[in-house]
Amino acid sequence: MRSATKVEVDRPTLETLVREVLGxxxxVADVRSLTDGMFNAAYAVTLADGSRAVVKVAPPAGTPLLTYEQDLMPAEVDFFRRAAGVVPVPQVLGVDLTRRHVDRDVLVLQHLDGAPLHNLRRDLSPEQTAAVRRELGGAVxxxxxxxxxxxxxDRPDGALSxxxxxxxxxxxxxxLLADADRYGVRLPRSAAGLSERVAAAAPELDTVEVPVLTHFDLWAGNVFVARSGGTARLEALIDGERAFWGDPLAELASTALFANPAKDFDFLDGYAQAAGEPLVLDDRARLRLALYRTYLYLIMTIEAAPRGYSGxxxxxxxVYVRKKLKRELKTLRASLV
Known part of the structure; x- marks a missing residue:
């Protein structure tokens, strides 16, 4: 799929950005466009001295975006810098938010050696996959x-905090619901009254008393895996632009994307070992998780309009995401009567 937010820059501009941002x-000896992500234009760059980097270029000013997507690149930079040393993330090599060289924010990151877990799902043995899932649980x-x-x-206007x-x-x-109206996205009829159901869940949501850095996009495409010999390890968590400060339980909306997190046994084992206690998925946790999955599926449903997905x-x-959204909305209706 192509995305209207992924606006390419030409080779001379990219070379200028690399020279200025990296100093x-x-x-630049070689440039390869990276096609996996759906928001920023991204390039793997090799310099004549043999060093490598990944250059991410934000959408131009005026590009139609969802409300939370404003100032997304500064948010990603903040995630990487705060998470560094706690979980494996690519090193931030340079940032330019001044838009002096191009009318867009620019981020230069360490080039990783591995590949996304999503791309390796047929190449890894069950034991290798299990090891990576345990490491991911520990990272969360x-x-x-x-x-x-x-x-x-964390946005300058503070409207979403x-x-x-x-x-x-x-x-x-x-x-998000306002974004759906703005872009003419028809949501399932069961989405009517969602704001009221979120309000009804306030007592449970407020059991979360400490804002925790939450990536919220840890599906297998954003989990990089490095292989050596017969082993596989978690190399880095990438694409932190969706991060917010919230409930760490929300991570399971994406780590177990479209799946039952209670059956992600290796992930849960790694989480328990790192946390010193198991992650309890009782009725109260499942209610919060249904809210977070609903929110994620709303994003996936609504973002298709401004990004112009087609094909x-x-x-x-x-169709698949809408089916999942309806299921979570049904869960909320049954839980919040």
């Missing part, structure tokens, strides 16, 4: 130690 005189547990002062998205998790999450959901793959994905 290097070594010329350790992210609980990175805490903030307010819940929600609050002192209480229930208030921040309600603002996040309401912004058979886009249609099939939309």
């Amino acid at each position: 290097t005189e070594s010329p 547990a350790r992210l609980r130690t990175v805490t903030g002062t307010r819940f929600g998205y 609050a002192d209480r998790w229930s208030a921040a999450f309600a603002a996040m959901v309401d912004a 058979a793959e886009a249609v099939a994905t939309a």
Whole structure:
């Protein structure tokens, strides 16, 4: 699928960005466009001195975006810098948010040696996959130690943040519903009254008292795996632009994307070992998780409109996500009577 937010830059512009942001005189020897992500234009760059980097270029000003997607690249930079040393993430090599060289934010990251877990699912043995899932569970547990002062998205206007998790999450959901109206996205009829159901869940949401750095996009495509000999290990968590300060349980909406997190045994084992206690998925946790999965599926449903997804793959994905969204909405209706 192509995305309207992924606006390419030409080779001379890219070379200027690399030279200025990295402060290097070594010329660019090779450029390869990276196609996996769906928001930023991204390139794997090799310099004449043999060093490598990944260059991410944000959408141009004026590109139609969802409300939470404003200032997304600064948010990604902040995630990587706060998570560094706690979980494996690519090193930030350079940032340019001044838009002096191009009318877009630019981020230069360490080039990773491995590949996304999603791309390796047929190449890894069950034992290798299990080892990576355990490491991922441990990484999610350790992210609980990175805490903030307010819940929600850290944006300059503060519109999607609050002192209480229930208030921040309600603002996040309401912004998405407003985005659906703005872009003419028809949601399932069962989405009517979602704001009221989120409000009804406020007492449970407010059991989360500490804002925790939450990646919220840890599906297998954003989990990089390095292989050596017969072993596989978690190399890095990438694409932290969806991160917010919230409930660490929300990570399971993407780590177990479209699946039952209670059956992700290796992930849960790694989480328990790192946290020193098991992750309890009782009725109260399942209610919060249904809210977070609903929110994620809303994002996936609504973002297709401004990004202009088209083609058979886009249609099939939309139908599948909508089915999952309806299921979570049904769960919420049954839980919040």
